[in-house]
Amino acid sequence: MGELSEPGELISYELSVNGEVREVTDAWFGESLLYVLRERLGLWGSKNACEQGECGSCSVLLDGRLECACMVLAAGAIDSDIVTVEGLSPGGGELSDIQEAFVKEGAVQCGFCTPGLIVSVHDLFEHNPTPTDLEVREAISGNLCRCTGYGRILAAVRAVEIARRP
Amino acid sequence: MPVLVPTSLDGVFDALASLPGAEMIAGGTDFMVEVNYARRRPRAIVSLRGVRELKGWRREGGDVVLGAGLSYAELMRPELSVLLPGLSQAARTVGSPQIRNAGTLGGNLGTASPAGDTLPVLSALDAKVVIGRSGGRRELSVAQLIVGPKRSCLQEGEVIVEIRLPAGLGSQEFLKVGTRNAMVIAVANAALVVDWVGRSVRCALGSVGPVILRASAAEEFAATAIDWDERRLRGGERDLEQFSALVREAARPIDDHRSTARYRCHAAGVCARRALERVLAKRAGDRAEEVPWES
Known part of the structure; x- marks a missing residue:
């Protein structure tokens, strides 16, 4: 995030995150949404790796659109509905069916890319309940995983698709 | 307030007038990378994300007029890919789903990278880029707007508003x-x-x-x-x-x-x-x- 800012550049604003209004106070105005989520709001599910939109590990939903939180100006997102990976779980420590499938199919190794992939796969099923293999690959093409080789991830996505069939 | 998030084009002009030297952010896919890596230290920022006039598109005679705020993902939708197949193809090659949801056509022009994927299509279609400012507009070709690597001739107070292209050309x-x-x-x-x-x-x-x-x-x-x-x-x-x-x-x-x-x-x-x-x-x-x- 570069060196610290002058006091005059600090601002306060509110963000809507996972259905709650969260206050951000005395923040440098150029902070990314990823930085604010992790360092100011204590939401560590979105991971910080490349800070340039390459790895997808900070994927969030902004007004229902999949985006990288590292490339969103936090102070510019005041009118947006932000959903992080924390907001996709049923709550009470339970896992969503997508998260469950990742665990069961061995799609989680070091786990660093997993939250971003969970958000991307959630977004894929929102728009396309019956994706082809090519559509799955395209949907997760912005999420890098250096452990699995993607085979187990594709298997997990397919398992969700099969389980959700009526 | 060093960050303004106007919802109308007039609001953008007012914001730019009230924050001299402010920089504009659209999708953020270029801008925020530079900020994150401390290569860009804006004095103030005007966000274009919520500006209604920059969203959407319309037919005008034989032309399609695209709002500068259209994302790459929006350019890929069937209604537009029928009218502008080359532009849709180019949009689909940009980044990832995340980047295509965020990045915009106007941002691609404003960043003026020699590698901007929509730019060859706009050039080949002889696109007219409409530049707005408080109380006026001018139209430029891509070659007139982009004067060097990552350099455009956009003046302070000017905003890329829309892009005019022939519909379904050849x-x-x-x-x-x-x-x-x-x-x-x-x-x-x-x-x-x-x-x-x-x-x-x-x-x-x-x-x-x-x-x-x-x-x-x-x-x-x-x-x-x-x-x-x-x-x-x-x-x-x-x-x-x-x-x-x-x-x-x-x-x-x-x-x-x-x-x-x-x-x-x-x-x-x-x-x-x-x-x-x-x-x-x-x-x-x-x-x-x-x-x-x-x-």
């Missing part, structure tokens, strides 16, 4: 070379438009010069080499090779961390040649639709 193709299909900045890219009614060929090249280049000699050659009634090249393979050679000659690339100048010339020639082959094959009706980024 046959269009966009091809791009990079190290993988997704998440890649072009090593070379090319847009081709063959106007069957006007009997002209337009070919624009990206990533092979300081700005987008039109391969004028190649365009003129192709227009004479095509048998416009039969919709094929009179000289077949020989004409394709000549077209490709003229494209390579038009390229003015540099060596950098992404590729060598020599390879970029070669890749531009291959992209343009394949684009012409595809256009002609499709018109002959014997080729199935391609996945846009397959090459």
Whole structure:
């Protein structure tokens, strides 16, 4: 995030995150949404790796659109509905069916890319309940995983698709 | 307040007037990377994300007018890909789903990178870029707007508002070379438009010069080499090779961390040649639709 800012550049604003209004106070105005989520709001599910939109590990939903939180100006997102990976779980420590499938199919190794992939796969099923293999690959093409080789991830996505069939 | 988030174009002009030296952010896919890496230290920021006039598109006579705030993902939607197939193809090659949801057409123009994927298509379609300012507008071509690598002639207080393009003009193709299909900045890219009614060929090249280049000699050659009634090249393979050679000659690339100048010339020639082959094959009706980024 570069060196610290002058006091005059600090601002306060509110963000809507996972259905709650969260206050951000005395923040440098150029902070990314990823930085604010992790360092100011204590939401560590979105991971910080490349800070340039390459790895997808900070994927969030902004007004229902999949985006990288590292490339969103936090102070510019005041009118947006932000959903992080924390907001996709049923709550009470339970896992969503997508998260469950990742665990069961061995799609989680070091786990660093997993939250971003969970958000991307959630977004894929929102728009396309019956994706082809090519559509799955395209949907997760912005999420890098250096452990699995993607085979187990594709298997997990397919398992969700099969389980959700009526 | 050093960050303003106006919802109307007039609001943007007011914001820019009230924050001298403010920088504009659209999708943020270029801007925030520079901020994150401390390569850009804005004094103030005006966010264009919520500006209603920059969203959406409309038909106007034979033209399509695109709001500068349209995302790459929106350019890929069926209603637009029918009218602007080349632009849709180019949009689909940009980054990843995340980046295509965030990045905008106006942002691609404003960043003015020689590798901007939509820019060769806009150039080949002779796009008119409408620039707004408080109390006025002006229209520029892509070549007038982008004056050097990452340099546009946009003045303080000016905003890229919309882009005017001909609807459904002839046959269009966009091809791009990079190290993988997704998440890649072009090593070379090319847009081709063959106007069957006007009997002209337009070919624009990206990533092979300081700005987008039109391969004028190649365009003129192709227009004479095509048998416009039969919709094929009179000289077949020989004409394709000549077209490709003229494209390579038009390229003015540099060596950098992404590729060598020599390879970029070669890749531009291959992209343009394949684009012409595809256009002609499709018109002959014997080729199935391609996945846009397959090459």
